[in-house]
Amino acid sequence: MEQDALLELRDITKQFDGKTVLNGLSLTLYPGMVVGLLGANGAGKSTLMRVALGIVAADSGNVRILNESPMALSAKTKATIGYVAQQPFGYEGFSVAQALSLHRSFYPNWDQALEQDWLQRFDLDGKTAVQKLSIGQRQSLALIMAMAYRPKLLLLDEPVASLDPVARRRFMADLFDLALESGSAVLFSSHITSDLERVASHVALMKNGELMLMRELDELREQLRIVTLGHDSLPELPSSVSVLAHKGRTLLIDGYQGEVIADAQSCLPLNLEQLFMELHP
Numbered sequence: 001m002e003q004d005a006l007l008e009l010r011d012i013t014k015q016f017d018g019k020t021v022l023n024g025l026s027l028t029l030y031p032g033m034v035v036g037l038l039g040a041n042g043a044g045k046s047t048l049m050r051v052a053l054g055i056v057a058a059d060s061g062n063v064r065i066l067n068e069s070p071m072a073l074s075a076k077t078k079a080t081i082g083y084v085a086q087q088p089f090g091y092e093g094f095s096v097a098q099a100l101s102l103h104r105s106f107y108p109n110w111d112q113a114l115e116q117d118w119l120q121r122f123d124l125d126g127k128t129a130v131q132k133l134s135i136g137q138r139q140s141l142a143l144i145m146a147m148a149y150r151p152k153l154l155l156l157d158e159p160v161a162s163l164d165p166v167a168r169r170r171f172m173a174d175l176f177d178l179a180l181e182s183g184s185a186v187l188f189s190s191h192i193t194s195d196l197e198r199v200a201s202h203v204a205l206m207k208n209g210e211l212m213l214m215r216e217l218d219e220l221r222e223q224l225r226i227v228t229l230g231h232d233s234l235p236e237l238p239s240s241v242s243v244l245a246h247k248g249r250t251l252l253i254d255g256y257q258g259e260v261i262a263d264a265q266s267c268l269p270l271n272l273e274q275l276f277m278e279l280h281p
């Protein structure tokens, strides 16, 4: 495992029923990184997280999470990892306060002030029965449960899909602060590209079980261009530039450093949503 890495996946392959879901995927997370994981439905985002946590075993490749094997995590290390699954689990039959009380007992580093702060922010009442919470409120509770012990590594599978825009914004800002303040790393999947652009330090883009791009967001803005060519054929390109997609007169390039692109009628930066669309024609 590389020095300081909080999570390292190397050459991970996973098949389900003969279908390849993760295909030679490598990804490393360091302290302070907030990585937004972007990919179409079925691209393998949840599977990646589940492999990282040892919930499912990879067919091949190597995973190290906080310097341990995910299949043999010590209790001490487990207490420093936060995870919110796409469909958060139950606590049916408990009130919010009872559920938190039970959950809290597993984590020596639980920050009760943070818990109270977030209960207020998410407008959750401790007396409400968990089964009466809306989907968004359940998601909020699951987030509090995963974050109030300030984990070193936080994996969130579409954590904000059911939150309203105000709650989403607040939570996203907190997420970023948490990582920066405590030297944690966060990996979160989301289809909301504007959220990703607002809070992520890095973007990881998956397609068909492969990692197409893993880059600092600022770098991505500088080095990716969408080019409209005068003709369908690919012109000779500067050596630093690589082609991500080419269809008709539209060319998507990486590694752009301000060079002149031959035959270009326009050469423009693009946002994450445009990038996603261009990579999924």
Ligand SMILES: Nc1ncnc2c1ncn2[C@@H]1O[C@H](COP(=O)(O)OP(=O)(O)OP(=O)(O)O)[C@@H](O)[C@H]1O
Pocket (backbone or CB within 6 Å): 016, 017, 021, 039, 040, 041, 042, 043, 044, 045, 046, 047, 048, 086
């Ligand atoms: N336990 C399983 N058994 C069989 N197939 C599975 C299993 N888990 C996932 N898959 C398949 O693996 C593929 C990737 O699923 P995964 O949930 O990782 O995608 P995702 O990128 O998280 O998708 P979404 O954005 O829709 O949540 C899908 O085709 C899915 O049907």
